[in-house]
Each structure stands twice: as structure tokens, then as C-alpha cells.
Amino acid sequence: MPDMLVKLYDLPELEPALARQRTMGITIRRGMAPEKHLALEWIGQHFSEYWVSEAEVGFAARPPTIFLAHRGEQILGFACYDTAHKNFFGPTGVDKAERGCGIGTALLMAALHAMRQAGYMYGIIGWAGPVEYYEKVVGAEVIPRSEPPDSYRGMLGTHAIFTGGAPADSFLETH
Numbered sequence: 001m002p003d004m005l006v007k008l009y010d011l012p013e014l015e016p017a018l019a020r021q022r023t024m025g026i027t028i029r030r031g032m033a034p035e036k037h038l039a040l041e042w043i044g045q046h047f048s049e050y051w052v053s054e055a056e057v058g059f060a061a062r063p064p065t066i067f068l069a070h071r072g073e074q075i076l077g078f079a080c081y082d083t084a085h086k087n088f089f090g091p092t093g094v095d096k097a098e099r100g101c102g103i104g105t106a107l108l109m110a111a112l113h114a115m116r117q118a119g120y121m122y123g124i125i126g127w128a129g130p131v132e133y134y135e136k137v138v139g140a141e142v143i144p145r146s147e148p149p150d151s152y153r154g155m156l157g158t159h160a161i162f163t164g165g166a167p168a169d170s171f172l173e174t175h
């Protein structure tokens, strides 16, 4: 699970991805601080506590650096940037039952376009799980010799991963 690099100046257009979601009654938008408790609870139920910690950082930023996908009151997914490190995309996740319908792509695109608007020319997908997905959707490229990503080395709870005692994806374990 390496880090990956994305050219933010060469992204596919955002609007078609958002429009596709709108036709399915799904809204993709930036998170708002008052709904933080609802989003963090959802992330904790579906993904790891590490991702809850990162999402908190996203909600604390101005503007928030977390995007949400929801259908009415139902949260379907989230995507963050500038949380573990500046210029990093992630974490992101979509409800298992809702995957494969473009929600992840719309969230990814919304966050990457926001990074471009914030002034970044390249973005880094930190500790990328589904490498083929990022290659396919936004032309991301694996950063050579970035596996397991030294950009996270020393983080509490990951010692076994960096000493070869556990697979890198054990960090991404979901419920």
C-alpha cells in the first residue's frame, strides 16, 4: 500500500460526477462543523477509529477539508484531504451497500478539485489501498519506494506493519 501522486491540474471535470449523483438523489458537498458528531459516529461505525481522528481534523479546518455524500438524512460516504499531512488526500470510504455507483469517485473528485483550488498542483493519496481504482479514476501514479509509506512511519498502532509483522492493509480494516 504505497503513496500515490495525482496531477491536480489535469483532473477530469467535476460536474459530471456530481450530476450523476444528483440523478440518484445523492448530494456531494463539503462538511459543516455542526454535523461533525453525526459524521464521526458514522465513520466510526463503518471504518476505523484512525479515520475518525482524521475526519475530526477535516471538520476543524476552515473551510472544512471533509466532503460528505448523503441521500436525505442517510450518510453514504466521506472523503478528506489535508488531515494526516498537508497535501494528502484521504481517508475516504463509502457504505459497503452503496459501492460501485460512482459515490467514491464523486467524493474523490470533489476533494481533489478543492485541493487544486487551495493552490496545490499535485496531490498525494496517502497509504493508497485500492491502487487500481486511483489509477483508473484520476490517473494517479504510485510513488516509487513508498511502500509501506514512510510518510506514516512511527505512528502509534502501526509498529507491526513497519517491521513486517502485519500486512499494510490491516490498518484499513473495516467493520
Ligand SMILES: CC(C)(COP(=O)(O)OP(=O)(O)OC[C@H]1O[C@@H](n2cnc3c(N)ncnc32)[C@H](O)[C@@H]1OP(=O)(O)O)[C@@H](O)C(=O)NCCC(=O)NCCS
Pocket (backbone or CB within 6 Å): 090, 091, 092, 093, 094, 095, 098, 099, 100, 101, 102, 103, 104, 105, 106, 126, 127, 128, 129, 130, 131, 132, 133, 136, 137, 172
Ligand atoms: C474505494 C472506495 C471509496 C470506492 O468507492 P465506490 O463508490 O465503490 O467507487 P466508484 O463506484 O466511484 O468506482 C469507480 C470505478 O472504480 C472501480 N473500483 C471501485 N473500487 C475499486 C477497487 N477497490 N479496486 C479497483 N477498482 C475499483 C469501480 O468498479 C468503478 O469502475 P466502473 O466505473 O468501471 O464501474 C470504496 O470501495 C471503499 O469505501 N473502500 C473501502 C475503504 C477504502 O479502501 N478506502 C480507500 C483508502 S485509501
